[in-house]
Amino acid sequence: MDSSEHGSSVSSTGVASGGTLPPGLAEEEAEEIQVELTKVEDEIQTLRQVLVAKERHAAELKRRLGISPLSEIKQNFTKGWHEVQCSDAYMRTSQTLGDLNHRVTSSNLYLTASATFEEIGRSDAYKRTQETLSQAGHMTSAAFSSVGSAIRNQFGEMSSNFSMRHSLSMPAMRNSPSFKSFEDKVENMKYKVMGRSNGESDHSPTSNNAPF
Numbered sequence: 001m002d003s004s005e006h007g008s009s010v011s012s013t014g015v016a017s018g019g020t021l022p023p024g025l026a027e028e029e030a031e032e033i034q035v036e037l038t039k040v041e042d043e044i045q046t047l048r049q050v051l052v053a054k055e056r057h058a059a060e061l062k063r064r065l066g067i068s069p070l071s072e073i074k075q076n077f078t079k080g081w082h083e084v085q086c087s088d089a090y091m092r093t094s095q096t097l098g099d100l101n102h103r104v105t106s107s108n109l110y111l112t113a114s115a116t117f118e119e120i121g122r123s124d125a126y127k128r129t130q131e132t133l134s135q136a137g138h139m140t141s142a143a144f145s146s147v148g149s150a151i152r153n154q155f156g157e158m159s160s161n162f163s164m165r166h167s168l169s170m171p172a173m174r175n176s177p178s179f180k181s182f183e184d185k186v187e188n189m190k191y192k193v194m195g196r197s198n199g200e201s202d203h204s205p206t207s208n209n210a211p212f
Contacts, residue, residue, distance in 0.1 A: 021030055062072070084090050104110055120126055 021027060
């Protein structure tokens with residue numbers, strides 16, 4: 001489409017459809033502006049398509065080089081931080097903070113406070129307090145250790161006494177008349193059961209003992 005045809009279409013669709021022209025703008029000039037605007041919009045559309053194609057090509061090259069999106073983000077962050085550090089605003093801010101720190105550390109109040117803390121650290125009262133706290137910590141640890149040892153020894157003695165009483169009481173109980181009588185009754189019952197199963201008489205060698 002040549003400029004004459006394009007201009008006629010503009011006059012019939014663009015300017016004409018918009019109604020009246022702005023004050024001081026002739027119809028021919030409006031047509032020329034409309035033609036130029038259309039050309040610029042077409043160029044923008046073409047550049048967008050070229051940009052999309054370039055971005056796809058760049059992504060393919062990065063993939064072939066093994067550059068992941070995460071590493072690219074890290075690289076961009078490092079580059080951005082380096083640019084921030086090199087900027088005039090950052091350098092002026094750093095210099096201002098350095099001057100402020102120097103003023104604070106050089107002030108009489110700061111020097112007096114530092115000297116006071118140093119004197120407190122070198123004083124006899126501070127050293128005695130530190131030694132007292134250290135001794136109290138050692139005494140507390142020793143006390144807990146002694147209590148634990150005493151408890152373990154007490155449990156050990158209780159266990160030994162229980163085992164000794166148990167070992168001493170078993171022979172005495174076996175030699176008691178009650179235990180022997182019970183043992184004889186069990187033997188008598190065993191003989192009766194075994195004798196009946198073998199067809200023998202109900203009399204046992206221990207029939208002189210008391211019946212069960």
